[in-house]
Amino acid sequence: MLYEDRYLARRVNVWRDIFPKGLEEKLSGCRVDDSICCDYGPGQLVPPAREANVLRLPFEDFQQRTISGRHVTTRLGRFYPQGMLRDILGVFPSTTTPFRIVEMDDHGFVADCNHPLARFPLTLEARVLRLEDKSGETDGRLSHWVEEFCNWGPGMQAHLPDTATDFVDKEFFDRIDTAADASFYADPRIIGHVDSQASANLQAIYSRSLQPGMRVLDLMSSVESHLPLEMDIVVTGLGLNGVEMSKNPRLSRYVVHDLNTDATTLLQPSGYEAVVCSLSFEYLTHPVAVLNNVHDLLVPGGVLLVGLSNRWFPTKVISGWVDLHEFERVGYVLDCMQRAGFTCKEAVSMRNDWRPPWDDHFVETRGVSDPVYVVRAEKAA
Known part of the structure; x- marks a missing residue:
């Protein structure tokens, strides 16, 4: 199982900031688009386990x-x-x-109480995106880059060795709004649910697992699929609002269906090379049952991609989801996938990216894009 976290380091000051061992030396002399790599054993990048x-x-x-x-x-x-x-x-x-x-x-x-990454070997890769001359002082401010990208989350998505995490209690799937989802989603919402940069990041991660000619199911679909428009794939949408899906330029066809009422998708089995579920897993009240059906829909070797962020409809999200740390939610999705018979392959996150300056929420987010997390699993060949 591979865990990858991408973090945009802003305003790096090579004169003032604190860097992990070996990184500053390798960065010296780098130009735009140059990449360097450092490997660390358990407890070398973060404090060792004690x-x-x-x-x-x-x-x-x-x-x-x-x-x-x-x-x-x-x-x-x-x-x-x-x-x-x-x-x-x-x-x-x-x-x-x-x-x-x-x-x-x-x-x-x-x-x-050890650091969540303390027992893992880690590889740190850095790529230079832009170089600028220092225009002024920053009043003594410095960044400790290991703390910036290693603390407060990474490592929390990994399972304990040979022990399943006890995520679900009797109230885990409770929701504030208990009415049928069809009523809540009856009025179309022709809006994106993450900012455009976050959507592009989802597309970039998804694209690593997709090939031209694939038959793809966009599960819990809406007005956006977060799939690359330029890739020649055939996409079927399954969601709760036909008007929203009719406005989605990526869909070849769509089906209106409520998975919380009936966990089966009513689609022909073994017809898809990939299934994508974007920004909706937190609404499922029977996730393992849904993924069992998805398992049947996929061809042997088919891929399942689940994309997450940190925004949702508060009255429809399951209660347990709100309790979990963002990185723990990745672990919960991994657990559901494994229970449905999938082989989990990797989890990728992208954080602290730039939000487009024309975005309506640019000021309140201080220009930070919505984080995205993608979990990839496969059906056995």
């Missing part, structure tokens, strides 16, 4: 909280802010550094 950071605690040392109206409970494999742990030296209620529950029994749990 047994002292693995704590066995009673359940009363887990401080209960409520998030989005849901009571947070200890669950095997899940990550939580360290501020939820009681009486830990150097940890305060506001500490958001993550820890993971790696064991549980009747008496308590084991909290691994």
